[in-house]
Amino acid sequence: MDYVIEVKNLGKKYNxxxxxxxxxxxxxxxxxALKNPLRFLKxxxxxxxxxxxxxxxxxxxEFNFNVEKGEVIGIIGPNGAGKSTLLKIxxxxxxxxxxxxxxxxxVASLLxxxxxxxxxxxxxxxxxxxxxxxxxxxxxxxxxxxxxxxFSGIEKFIDTPVKHYSSGMHVRLAFSVAAHMEPDxxxxxxxxxxxxxxxxEKCLGKMEEVTKGAGRTILFVSHNMGVIQxxxxxxxxxxxxxxxxxxxTGEVVHQYLYKNQGSIAVSEYKIDIxxxxxxxxxxxxxxxxxxxxRIPISDSFFIKVEFEVFRPVKNTSISVLFYSQGERLLFSxxxxxxxxxxxxxxxxxxSTLHVPSYLFNVGDFYFDVFIxxxxxxxxxxxxxxxxxxxxxxxxxxxxxxxxxxxxxxxILNFDIERLV
Amino acid sequence: xxxxxxxxxxxxxxxxxxxxxxxxKELLYFFTWRDLKVRYxxxxxxxxxxxxxxxxxxxxxxxxxxxxxxxxxxxxPYPIFVFTGLLFxxxxxxxxxxxxxxxxxxxxxxxxxxxxxxxxxLSSVVTKVIDFxxxxxxxxxxxxxxxYTPGISALFIMPLLLLITFxxxxxxxxxxxxxxxxxxxxxxxxxFFIQILLFLTPVIYPASxxxxxxxxxxxxxxxxxxxxxxxxxxxxTPLNWITLGASFFISFLIMFIGVLYxxxxxxxxxxxx
Numbered sequence: 001m002d003y004v005i006e007v008k009n010l011g012k013k014y015n016x017x018x019x020x021x022x023x024x025x026x027x028x029x030x031x032x033a034l035k036n037p038l039r040f041l042k043x044x045x046x047x048x049x050x051x052x053x054x055x056x057x058x059x060x061x062e063f064n065f066n067v068e069k070g071e072v073i074g075i076i077g078p079n080g081a082g083k084s085t086l087l088k089i090x091x092x093x094x095x096x097x098x099x100x101x102x103x104x105x106x107v108a109s110l111l112x113x114x115x116x117x118x119x120x121x122x123x124x125x126x127x128x129x130x131x132x133x134x135x136x137x138x139x140x141x142x143x144x145x146x147x148x149x150x151f152s153g154i155e156k157f158i159d160t161p162v163k164h165y166s167s168g169m170h171v172r173l174a175f176s177v178a179a180h181m182e183p184d185x186x187x188x189x190x191x192x193x194x195x196x197x198x199x200x201e202k203c204l205g206k207m208e209e210v211t212k213g214a215g216r217t218i219l220f221v222s223h224n225m226g227v228i229q230x231x232x233x234x235x236x237x238x239x240x241x242x243x244x245x246x247x248x249t250g251e252v253v254h255q256y257l258y259k260n261q262g263s264i265a266v267s268e269y270k271i272d273i274x275x276x277x278x279x280x281x282x283x284x285x286x287x288x289x290x291x292x293x294r295i296p297i298s299d300s301f302f303i304k305v306e307f308e309v310f311r312p313v314k315n316t317s318i319s320v321l322f323y324s325q326g327e328r329l330l331f332s333x334x335x336x337x338x339x340x341x342x343x344x345x346x347x348x349x350x351s352t353l354h355v356p357s358y359l360f361n362v363g364d365f366y367f368d369v370f371i372x373x374x375x376x377x378x379x380x381x382x383x384x385x386x387x388x389x390x391x392x393x394x395x396x397x398x399x400x401x402x403x404x405x406x407x408x409x410x411i412l413n414f415d416i417e418r419l420v
Numbered sequence: 421x422x423x424x425x426x427x428x429x430x431x432x433x434x435x436x437x438x439x440x441x442x443x444x445k446e447l448l449y450f451f452t453w454r455d456l457k458v459r460y461x462x463x464x465x466x467x468x469x470x471x472x473x474x475x476x477x478x479x480x481x482x483x484x485x486x487x488x489x490x491x492x493x494x495x496x497p498y499p500i501f502v503f504t505g506l507l508f509x510x511x512x513x514x515x516x517x518x519x520x521x522x523x524x525x526x527x528x529x530x531x532x533x534x535x536x537x538x539x540x541x542l543s544s545v546v547t548k549v550i551d552f553x554x555x556x557x558x559x560x561x562x563x564x565x566x567x568y569t570p571g572i573s574a575l576f577i578m579p580l581l582l583l584i585t586f587x588x589x590x591x592x593x594x595x596x597x598x599x600x601x602x603x604x605x606x607x608x609x610x611x612f613f614i615q616i617l618l619f620l621t622p623v624i625y626p627a628s629x630x631x632x633x634x635x636x637x638x639x640x641x642x643x644x645x646x647x648x649x650x651x652x653x654x655x656x657t658p659l660n661w662i663t664l665g666a667s668f669f670i671s672f673l674i675m676f677i678g679v680l681y682x683x684x685x686x687x688x689x690x691x692x693x
Contacts, residue, residue, distance in 0.1 A: 014691060025603055025604055025605040026599075026605050026606060027605050089427065090427070091533070092425075092534030093530075093532065093533070093534050093690060094691060095427070095428075096427065096428070096429055100426060100428045101427040101428075102425070102426050103424070103426075104425075115529050116528070120457075120461050121458065121461075132447050133447065133450070133533055134533065135533075135535075138446060
């Protein structure tokens with residue numbers, strides 16, 4: 001069989017120190033060494049003879065798959081599963097720790113749109129520079145120069161320094177260069193959220209052209225199950241750095257949506273009887289009555305909070321605060337529609353919050369649960385429970401070619417009457 | 421048939437790296453072109469800066485060290501003596517400080533596109549060669565003014581000296597660029613370090629001033645370079661092949677260590693940038 005991408009036993013290990021901490025300063029190291037020379041020496045010797053237990057984790061491990069020419073492969077999985085790391089290895093940005101990848105042909109990724117643009121240089125100069133960084137030769141760029149400029153629609157400003165461009169023009173030019181690379185293998189991460197609507201339309205058109213064009217192979221990473229199901233013939237599911245499913249898109253997407261979610265969708269907590277009230281379990285329940293942390297946008301779901309009361313409490317409310325990614329509080333919800341505070345006698349309780357469909361838009365969300373007497377005392381709180389809204393059966397998708405903007409997706413009604 | 425790329429865990433250094441570097445030579449050209457273009461666009465006086473900087477330094481040094489302090493200059497006029505030293509020194513120190521920040525400065529590109537990372541520091545040193553050539557032109561004019569005719573050997577020795585300084589700058593620069601990724605405060609120490617090095621190199625004084633300890637100075641590869649340039653251009657001393665050889669050897673060694681260390685850090689630098 002003729003494969004364009006062969007991945008064999010690929011693995012990537014991160015040193016947690018490297019991965020999360022970023023850089024250290026020499027000053028810190030020297031101060032540490034001076035403050036506590038003995039401990040410093042001990043640590044160094046341990047590191048040198050290799051018995052130091054470094055914190056490391058495998059972002060990817062034991063990856064094996066092959067891609068045939070012309071296949072469009074979807075890559076799905078929860079955040080932090082290793083999807084982006086895989087793309088970074090395939091583009092060569094970060095080297096793997098073990099295994100190997102064999103790639104036939106030129107690889108391009110839409111990660112690199114606008115890479116290396118220099119504000120002081122003109123549009124023309126930046127096309128050449130950016131093209132060269134993306135791996136085009138000077139000859140290739142000269143040949144495609146007119147097409148690139150025409151596609152970007154900024155002929156008038158081609159000899160103006162890029163620093164005077166609007167951000168829209170900047171993106172147009174950048175995308176134009178990337179779109180004219182004509183790679184054999186294209187890696188796409190997430191949706192293109194760039195440029196104005198008209199230009200996005202143009203880009204999507206170009207992408208479709210690319211997809212259908214002569215045997216181009218595409219790896220497509222997305223959270224948008226609708227797009228994955230439309231475009232991809234095969235899909236790879238990555239969870240916690242491992243390939244957990246691979247094959248026909250429909251099946252894999254189904255597995256991702258409905259299986260093995262118990263561990264994320266249910267959070268249990270240790271009981272601490274010194275408190276008055278203690279939350280013991282929070283679960284997100286899908287419409288099929290099974291725990292599910294990834295919910296299709298068209299489904300309603302439940303948030304169940306189980307709690308234990310050890311001493312009688314008065315005027316208590318349970319509230320759930322929903323956040324979108326980036327810590328933006330969307331809204332908070334008290335459980336009782338009557339808006340009355342309740343008194344509880346010792347015992348075990350469960351409270352169920354019903355969240356309607358089309359409340360949240362597609363994306364990642366978090367929620368916090370609080371139990372307490374409002375603005376007087378908090379008995380217990382649990383934070384950052386994840387929730388993901390998926391773009392399946394989204395009636396808006398075909399109309400809007402993707403997702404509508406914003407965090408809330410309530411469908412409102414327009415009453416339109418003809419006046420004249 | 422389209423080309424085959426194999427991605428494997430990175431080894432420290434192999435012949436493949438050189439081949440790859442050659443494949444990306446056009447990118448080296450583009451980065452150099454970008455740096456030059458941007459510099460001469462941003463600076464009002466453009467190329468003037470490349471002339472102005474060494475020239476003014478030479479004038480100030482000549483007044484203070486030459487005239488007021490009467491620093492010996494191996495029997496040649498002090499301005500031309502110090503300018504010969506500055507020619508190489510400014511190339512070296514400029515390249516060193518430029519290269520040291522090259523990984524951090526181009527972070528946006530490095531984290532998105534693959535190309536041999538060595539291209540970046542190499543292009544900053546190449547950019548400095550252009551400045552060197554401009555300053556070299558001034559030196560030629562000064563030699564005409566002071567009536568010095570270089571021996572024929574200068575034609576062979578000068579490119580060799582440029583090569584030695586080039587190797588040394590690349591090596592030192594790579595080393596600094598790598599530790600700069602790991603320890604971000606290195607850049608604050610660097611100007612101080614370079615200033616100290618200026619006084620440990622016979623730029624403003626002749627090596628002979630140190631007397632019987634001049635061999636200590638010879639450990640510094642820039643000593644050999646500057647002395648040799650004065651020997652062939654101004655005929656201050658006979659050309660000392662031993663110090664020159666030592667300079668070449670040490671520079672080569674430093675370049676080799678720099679490249680090795682850079683390749684080692686390269687493997688994980690992207691993960692901490």
